Amino acid sequence: MNIKIYLTFNLFFLSIAMSAQNILTAEEAMQLTLENNYGIKVANNLVKVSENNANILNSQYLPTLTGNAGATLNIDNTEAEFSNGNVTILEGAESSSYNASVNLNYVLFDGFGRRYNYKSLKEQYKLTELEARETIENTILQLFTVYYSVAQLYENKQVLEQTLNISNDRLKRADYQFNYGQATKLDVLNAEVDINNDSINLINAQQELNNAKRDLNLVTGNALQEGFNVDTNINFVVSLNKADLLQKAVEQNITLQQVNKNILINQYELKTGKSEYLPTIGLTGSYGWNKNNNNAAAFLAVFTNTGISGGLNLTWNLFDGGQTITRIKNAKVNLEIQQLQKEELLLSVKRDFNNAWDDYQNKLTVLKIQEDNIVTSQNNFDRTLEKFKLGQINSIEFRQAQLNLINAELSKNQAKYQAKIAELELLRLSGELLNYQF
Known part of the structure; x- marks a missing residue:
């Protein structure tokens, strides 16, 4: 009885604390x-570095x-001996000289090398933005994986609390019936x-919930206050169209966009290499x-000179032993390799999308079945409870009905949040995750 009273008080104060969260x-x-x-934050700073590199100050145009x-x-x-025979001896004679100059160098033409290099820097900046976006998408998916894990564990804990309450009522009834010889x-x-088993399960569930909340706090950069809870309401996107999403996956998938950008950068680098053929x-x-x-x-005691000079020079590397030719050939081969990798990646993206779509549809179907199973399990438990109160079934049969209801509720919780995560993964593959209104 002491265990029962202790747990009852704990659950009472815990429910008050949770309501205040x-x-x-x-x-x-x-x-x-x-x-x-x-x-x-790191990804955004890398974008700033790339933006600095793509500036005119780093273009070699100035x-x-x-x-x-x-x-x-x-x-x-x-x-010093003069022509008239006079000799002059100077000991410790001092002389000094001073100079200063300002020099200007400007490349008028370099075979368009800096032009393509500047364009390449611009595209590298855009590539860094895409990499930052990929980091954001992956982090957001990680966030909601943890967020919905917290929601699932919280609902699981509520199920186990209800289970413990039912077990407490059952113990009261058993004590009462034992005292009266029934x-x-x-x-x-x-x-x-x-x-005792239900108490242990509840304690473990609370520990898992605490750990998941710490994980969530880590993803958010330690920005959460103590005593928070998450929203357990789930809304699914009912207007998803497979053909539309697949088209967006081909056009907006972040990995494909990065590959396209890398191909463009290498095309500019190839043109930069060809500029070495020109003077x-x-x-x-x-x-x-x-x-x-x-x-x-000296004949002159002080000599001062000032002047301006200018010049034009031409440099033409007529032959460098074939190194430029080799670099250009290798650049063409690397560009062809990237094109092949893009085609392979496109196939992978389509495969991953179809897998994600089927996985999402399957999880929605499983969720519907689990929701129906909850109704069946609840009806079965209610009838079993009535028979148990009338003494028509024993405690083992009652416990089995109780466990069936618990498992059905826990399975429904799992199915609900797994379906939501599958939906978010589908949106990520199609490049729509950041456009989704949570």
Whole structure:
């Protein structure tokens, strides 16, 4: 009886605590994940790096400007003999020189290499955006896998709480009947054993629920408050059309889009390689200042020079031993390989989509069957309970009906959330996951 009273009080206060918890909706969970998930933050920062690389400042289109300056100090011992026979000796004679210049270099033409390189950088930026989107899609799918796991475990716990309440009522009835000689001690012991088993199941379910909530908190970047619960209401997308989704999968699948972008980047790289066949024309210019302070032995004591210079140069690599030809041949082969990989990936995407569609439809069918099974199991349990109260069946038969109802409810919970996850996976494959309104 002490065990029963203890569990009753625990369940009473637990139900009060659960009712006071905040409900975390799917929309709120998604928003928190987009804002706080560390993997998404890293992906967004990589996009910023790629955006910087695709800037005009990294395109080689702009000229380079350098400044140079220097100073030299000389201390010499000098002996100068003039034509008239006079000799002048200078010890520790100082001379110095100073210079400064500004140099400009600009490539006027490089065979269109930088043009295609700049386009390649732009496409690499778009590719990084696609990679970030893939990270977001995978993270959102991970989020809702954990989110609905929490919802399933919470509903499972509610089922086990109801089971424990029924077992407590059964123990009361067995105690009452034993005290009045209408039942044996064995019926009381069986009821106590079942209460202990139901209590253990409830404790384990609570632990699994706590672990799942910690997983959910991790995915959301530790942004959840203590004492939260999730929404257990499930809405399925009733307007899904297989042909439309398959077309979107071919056009919008994130992996296929990345492959297309990589092919385009390699096409630009091939054109960049071909630009090495053409000459490079460059423009140079400089402005310089020089000043020399000579010692007394020099003809000029101070010499200063300033000037502007400019030039045009042409460089043409007529033959580099065949290295450029080899690189271009390999680039063409790699491009062909990527085209083959794209065709293979397209087949895989269609296969995965068809598998996901069938899996989704099967899980919806299983859910409908489980919901019907709940009605049957509930009717069976209600009738068994009435017979048990009238003493027409024993405790073993009653327990079996109770277990059948428990298993049916747990199976229905599992089927419901598995169907929802299958739906989300189908939307991810078709590129529609981020467009779905949760």
